[in-house]
Amino acid sequence: MPLDPSFVGRTYPPTAPYFVGREKIREFADAVGATDPVHTGADVARARGYRDVIATPTFAVLVAQQCDKQLIIDPEAGIDFSRVVHGEQRFVHHRPITAGDSVLGTLTVDSVRQAGGHSMVTTRTELTAEDGEALCTSISTIVVRGGE
Numbered sequence: 001m002p003l004d005p006s007f008v009g010r011t012y013p014p015t016a017p018y019f020v021g022r023e024k025i026r027e028f029a030d031a032v033g034a035t036d037p038v039h040t041g042a043d044v045a046r047a048r049g050y051r052d053v054i055a056t057p058t059f060a061v062l063v064a065q066q067c068d069k070q071l072i073i074d075p076e077a078g079i080d081f082s083r084v085v086h087g088e089q090r091f092v093h094h095r096p097i098t099a100g101d102s103v104l105g106t107l108t109v110d111s112v113r114q115a116g117g118h119s120m121v122t123t124r125t126e127l128t129a130e131d132g133e134a135l136c137t138s139i140s141t142i143v144v145r146g147g148e
Contacts, residue, residue, distance in 0.1 A: 003119040025039055057091055071121070094137070
């Protein structure tokens with residue numbers, strides 16, 4: 001079932017705060033093969049002007065996908081997750097996500113279009129620190145495959 005175009009402009013409530021810990025940053029850096037010690041060594045990060053270790057640029061996907069889940073599980077959307085393919089992901093960083101941040105995400109559906117019987121859905125997630133400071137804008141496109 002295609003996603004209703006009336007979802008364009010729909011904004012979901014902010015997610016619960018996601019606490020960013022040093023260990024989570026280290027684990028993610030290891031998983032993606034990031035070897036820069038700014039992701040694992042607080043002394044190195046501080047020497048480079050950060051208050052603590054910083055996350056790799058793609059770390060933001062951890063919070064962004066929690067936000068995307070709000071659309072996926074919305075019963076009004078009627079999305080069958082078994083038919084979802086991740087099409088594209090982009091990030092615009094406003095400042096590095098840093099150990100000690102509590103990150104909230106607010107999801108907005110930016111576009112819905114039909115292509116070849118499939119729904120192409122683009123969402124934008126604004127990630128902020130609890131004090132409202134902008135951290136990252138995540139733009140994601142999913143493809144909800146139509147009938148076979």
